[in-house]
Amino acid sequence: MNDALDPLAIARQPTQRRARARFERILAEAEKLLTEAGLSGFSIPLLAERLGYPRGSIYAYFPTPYAILNELVARHLAALETLFDAQAQRLRSLGWREGIAAAIDIGVAYHNRHPAARILILGGAVTDASFRAQEQTHRRLGELARRVWGHEMDLPEREPEAATLAVDIGMACFRRSFYAHGRITPAYRNAAIAAMIGFLEPYAVPVRPRRATRRTNRRSPSQTEGEQT
Structure with missing residues (x-):
């Protein structure tokens, strides 16, 4: 990550297999705790108690709770990006x-x-690190949209970045649904599709009408011979 980010908000990645296994177990239990208790109930002392680890063994990899949360954010964003990449064709x-509707359905699911x-993506960025990770993911998804639908749309890479803005708009609908209902409802799924399509409509390349085939009044050889007789 960027050197300007707070190092206490970034996980220290282990290299040895045994340490890696403990790192992964900490993250798995952290996700369970976050799901059960929310951000307000999340803490390293409670996490250590649930795992039966001394606190120092967690602090060795995660200097603060934010380092754990940012690592989880990064992993979920990477998983989302992988899903979209796999469905690009x-x-x-x-x-x-229809592709935007299908992409929204991937995100909703x-x-x-x-x-x-x-909690971590729709609830808002935890730190500068998670905010930057989300912004970078939105930009990459916008670039994916340009690659996928570039033959149908004129999406400029210069500012304003229309494709990235479209992703932001869809995510705003997701966030509103999360705030109101704790999940993404069908109504907000439909709102996200309508909002993204409405925003991108001006960038759609008009479909060129097919040229009509010119018909000639040429007579067939049989017709010509019949007239001559």
Whole structure:
């Protein structure tokens, strides 16, 4: 990550296998605790108690609770990006309007399946590190949209970055649903689709009408011979 970020908010990645296993176990239990207790009930002392670890063994990898939360944010964002990348060809084949609906459905399914992702991604950035991770992911998803639907849309890379803004708009609908209902409801799923399509409509490349085939009045050889006889 960027050197300007607070090092206490960033996990210290282990290299040895045994340490890596403990690192992963800490994160798995942290996600359970976050899901059960929310951000207000999340703490390293409580996490250590649940794991049966001394606190120092957690602080060795995660200097603060924010380091744990930021690592979870990064992992969920990476998982989302991988899902969209894997579906790029299918999304392209659907056309941009239906493709956006399908992309929204991927995001809805992921967030509704992972409560911790809803808390960390839709609940708002925990630190500068998580904010930057989310912004970078939105930008990469915007770049993916340009690659997938670039033949149907004129999406400029210069500011304003229309594709990235479209992702931001969809996520804003997700966040509103999370605040109101704790999950993404069908109504807000539909709102996200309508908002993104409405925003991107001006960038759609008009479909060129097919040229009509010119018909000639040429007579067939049989017709010509019949007239001559």
